[in-house]
Amino acid sequence: MGSEHMLINIGPQHPATHGVLRLVCELDGETVVKVIPHIGYLHSSFEKLGEYRTWNQIVPLTDRMDYLAPLIYNCAYAMAVEKLMGIEVTERCKVVRVICMEMDRIFSHLLWLGTTAIDVGAFTPFLYCFQQREKIYKLHEALTGARITTSATRIGGMMADLPEGWTDGLRDFLQHFPTTLDEVDRLLTNNAIHLGRTQDVGVISADDAVNYGFSGPNLRASGVTYDIRKDKPYYDYETYDFEVPVGTHGDCYDRYLVRFEEMRQSVRILHQALERLPGGPINVEDPRISLPSKTDCMNDMESMIHHFKLIMEGIKAPPGDCYFAVEGSKGELGMYLASDGGSKPVRWRIRPPSFVNLSVIPKLAEGHLVSDLIMINASLDIVLGEIDR
Numbered sequence: 001m002g003s004e005h006m007l008i009n010i011g012p013q014h015p016a017t018h019g020v021l022r023l024v025c026e027l028d029g030e031t032v033v034k035v036i037p038h039i040g041y042l043h044s045s046f047e048k049l050g051e052y053r054t055w056n057q058i059v060p061l062t063d064r065m066d067y068l069a070p071l072i073y074n075c076a077y078a079m080a081v082e083k084l085m086g087i088e089v090t091e092r093c094k095v096v097r098v099i100c101m102e103m104d105r106i107f108s109h110l111l112w113l114g115t116t117a118i119d120v121g122a123f124t125p126f127l128y129c130f131q132q133r134e135k136i137y138k139l140h141e142a143l144t145g146a147r148i149t150t151s152a153t154r155i156g157g158m159m160a161d162l163p164e165g166w167t168d169g170l171r172d173f174l175q176h177f178p179t180t181l182d183e184v185d186r187l188l189t190n191n192a193i194h195l196g197r198t199q200d201v202g203v204i205s206a207d208d209a210v211n212y213g214f215s216g217p218n219l220r221a222s223g224v225t226y227d228i229r230k231d232k233p234y235y236d237y238e239t240y241d242f243e244v245p246v247g248t249h250g251d252c253y254d255r256y257l258v259r260f261e262e263m264r265q266s267v268r269i270l271h272q273a274l275e276r277l278p279g280g281p282i283n284v285e286d287p288r289i290s291l292p293s294k295t296d297c298m299n300d301m302e303s304m305i306h307h308f309k310l311i312m313e314g315i316k317a318p319p320g321d322c323y324f325a326v327e328g329s330k331g332e333l334g335m336y337l338a339s340d341g342g343s344k345p346v347r348w349r350i351r352p353p354s355f356v357n358l359s360v361i362p363k364l365a366e367g368h369l370v371s372d373l374i375m376i377n378a379s380l381d382i383v384l385g386e387i388d389r
Contacts, residue, residue, distance in 0.1 A: 012041045016374045019384030035365045042388040050348035054314030060151045065386040069108040069329040070150045071100040078153035080324035080335035094235045102266040107136045108329035116378040120197045125184045157283030198253035202364040202376035213356045216331025217258045222250035228327040252379035314343035352386035
């Protein structure tokens, strides 16, 4: 370290780090010379805990990682296990999961938008965003009984079907939400202060973004048109009419624009999903994973034994391994599972997008002011729960 340089800590208890993140900064005056991120303050050992839980018991662990988009994690894990077991969920379940994932994409982006606005001194957009997030909280609660720790999925389906009137609540949200987006758009997008804090700050080229392993909005902001929903579609995403927003410059402003437009596209997808929501069962009727009805258990000994074994021993996945990825709110969310044929995984590995996003901060922050470092960190949209998993 140079004789005129100074070391400062930002975090781990600092509102601008958006979690328990410690940034050790070497400064020359107010200019950042070097940044070293320190993680681990929220380490929870989720992957190891998963090796001691049955396949369905792991579901509650998943929404503790990205608690800003819990339903996406719930669905991604269930889809990975179903791929390992060769299970095809019902058409109704597919559409319901699409609804859950797109709703939580908006949920996550709203928190990012509101807190990032606070970082540049704009308080009003924060209030607008959290007002809308509260509506999604209520939809979470009506669907799962919980606001954040949703635990909504089960292997082969959902914990329960959509409650009566739930889709009406979602339609009401979709009717009014675009108006709020327009209000925030008018407040921020062409605001001189916001432009000064975000344009040409934290620029990363398309090549560097790919080399660092970027995905999701951060990758698309650098001009790379890659979205798993389009390029490796699942749950019939290829049949939904929506656009993939892409930036050109790869700076904080482009990352803002991409996420902002993604919320509008999620609204489009949700409208289409509600229109095509079919009837029928929400869960598959597969004896490997499905509990027999209470009536059958009371009248048939084999059904009672089957029920007992599924509850006490859990689902058994065939030997093998698999990797499955979805387009999460922060990028590619991947799940790797390895099974020895038992009721618990021998290895569960998560590919969290935030871990990759955080790794580029030292490169992006070098040469910028300390105030720009705060904006760069915010623009990458990290959540420490999935980093420290």
